[in-house]
Amino acid sequence: MRPAPYLPRILEATLRARLEAFPVVVVTGARQTGKSTLARELEGAGRTYVTLDNYGVLDQARREPDALLQRAPRLTLDEIQRAPELLLAIKRAVDADRTPGRFLLTGSANLDLMKGVAETLAGRAVYVTLWPMTRGEAAGGGSAGRWNVFLDEPPRDWIDALAGGAAAAPSGPPSGDSTARNPETWKDLARRGGYPFPALNLASEADRAAWFEAYLRTYLERDLRQLAAIENLTGFLRLARATALRLGGLSNQANLARDAGIPSTTAQRYLDLLEVSYQLLRVESYAVNRNKRLVKQPRLYWSDPGLALHLAGGIEPTGAHLENLIAGDLFAWREIRTHRPNILFWRTSKGAEVDFVIETPRALIPVDVKSRQQLRVADARHLATFMRDYGDAVPAGVIIHGGRDTYWLTERVLAVPWNRAT
Structure with missing residues (x-):
């Protein structure tokens, strides 16, 4: 079966921006999330891609690491975990020339490797995480959910902003x-x-x-x-x-x-x-x-x-x-925010609970998730408790639900369909 054509990833623009500012950028994430595919997409425009899955490249990485790093002024090294000994050579190269974008490193999570990167390239590298595809990415939009709306717009504009935005169309099953x-x-x-x-x-x-x-x-x-x-x-x-x-x-x-x-x-x-x-x-x-x-x-x-x-x-x-x-969409989305919000939940000893709280220095956005298609006003009671407890820090609350309509369930709780939020 032929692999699907490349679909834009939400991390792409952030990754390009990091490469314009830092000498080493490390892309981490679980195996098979598409790190290599994303790295190949950045090939060209003076950037050369090599993978340590190639035994010739791997042999050179182990025997002549400094020579390998001289292949191009901007080098992408995929599957870096296969040759941790390259890290010292990268450190030497960066110490001699801190030009932004010199090295893009990718690899699946490896404790020894990540510890080695953190220790060897301290002050020289930044990190980004590629999570599994969001619904918006799978639909070809290169996006995560509409969470920016709740942070960047006043509640009175939420419905219009959600209706006018580019929410991903359902992609359906594969052809x-x-x-x-x-x-x-x-x-x-x-x-x-x-x-x-x-x-x-x-x-x-x-x-x-x-x-x-x-x-x-x-x-x-x-x-x-x-x-x-x-x-x-x-x-x-x-x-x-x-x-x-x-x-x-x-x-x-x-x-x-x-x-x-x-x-x-x-x-x-x-x-x-x-x-x-x-x-x-x-x-x-x-x-x-x-x-x-x-x-x-x-x-x-x-x-x-x-x-x-x-x-x-x-x-x-x-x-x-x-x-x-929703959790996966939130984690992918926050990776591209300039000031990364905290993704939390809230629960009291008396049983009140909110599934997610998006926290920034400016605001708290409580988000509850209900799979039902029909909501009741009582479904907003825990959000109401949260908003009462935290006052002006909370502009309004959101319930993500399994239905089809966007509407104000109460004066301060907006009901949003799952496929409008993601």
């Missing part, structure tokens, strides 16, 4: 599927996930399941062994499945450890590995006192809901998977 003429649902999107190959090329559930299974095998047998010593791969996989079954739930280490049949300390280590390898999204709790966030349990999502569904045994998508889609 060849008999249902391609039908509108895409959020459940379809969750099943498809955001890894480019299965999302764009695989129409059948069976084919996607086979791809996800192969992905897990590579991740478990190759990536994890590079990340750290995993003495119990079976326990690790059970823990991963437990988090997929508790999607959006609080990170209760003791319960997850019990479900996986591993010690609690091991469970915490495995959760950290899942996060550092860009599989888990950790959403911290909002509190005015920032120190309190560090002691409250975060909520956990997967960076790709399709992989989460596969891990969970192919269950029917639930409201938690719609939350996961």
Whole structure:
């Protein structure tokens, strides 16, 4: 099967801007999110692309790293994790010439590599993360959700701004599927996930399941062994499945450890590995006192809901998977903001809860997610509590829902369809 043509990624403009300002830019992210494809798109205009998957290039990187770096004044080095010894040569080259854009490095998450980059290239490199494809990217728009509207426009203009913007049209299943003429649902999107190959090329559930299974095998047998010593791969996989079954739930280490049949300390280590390898999204709790966030349990999502569904045994998508889609869209969107907002959640000891809080120095935007198509005024009660508690810092609240209409549910809570927000 031919791979799909290149689709613009939300990170592209940010990446080009970073290359205009810094001598080294590092693109990180999970395996198969499209880092190499994005890097190839920047080839040309004085930029040369080489990959360490090429054994000749890899051999030169290990034996004559300084000579390799002289191939071009602006060099993209893909799969840098295969030759960490290049980092010292890059440091020498940058110390001699700090021209912006000299080196673009890409590679899947690797603890030793990232530690080496951080230590060797401290003060010389900046980092960007490529997350799985958003709905807007899969539709060809190179975009994430409409979150800028809620931060940059006054609430009275939100409906008009949402109606006039370029929300992605439903892309539907890949061509060849008999249902391609039908509108895409959020459940379809969750099943498809955001890894480019299965999302764009695989129409059948069976084919996607086979791809996800192969992905897990590579991740478990190759990536994890590079990340750290995993003495119990079976326990690790059970823990991963437990988090997929508790999607959006609080990170209760003791319960997850019990479900996986591993010690609690091991469970915490495995959760950290899942996060550092860009599989888990950790959403911290909002509190005015920032120190309190560090002691409250975060909520956990997967960076790709399709992989989460596969891990969970192919269950029917639930409201938690719609939350996961929103979480992934928010993480991809904030990567391109000049001043990155915090993506948090809010929960009180009395049970009031808001799924996401977008926090900037200027405002708090609370966002709740309801998969139902019909909302009730009572659905806004937790948003009302949040707005009452935080006063003027909150211009208004948002409910993302499974219906089709955009309207004010209450005076200060806007109901927005999932496919208008993403």
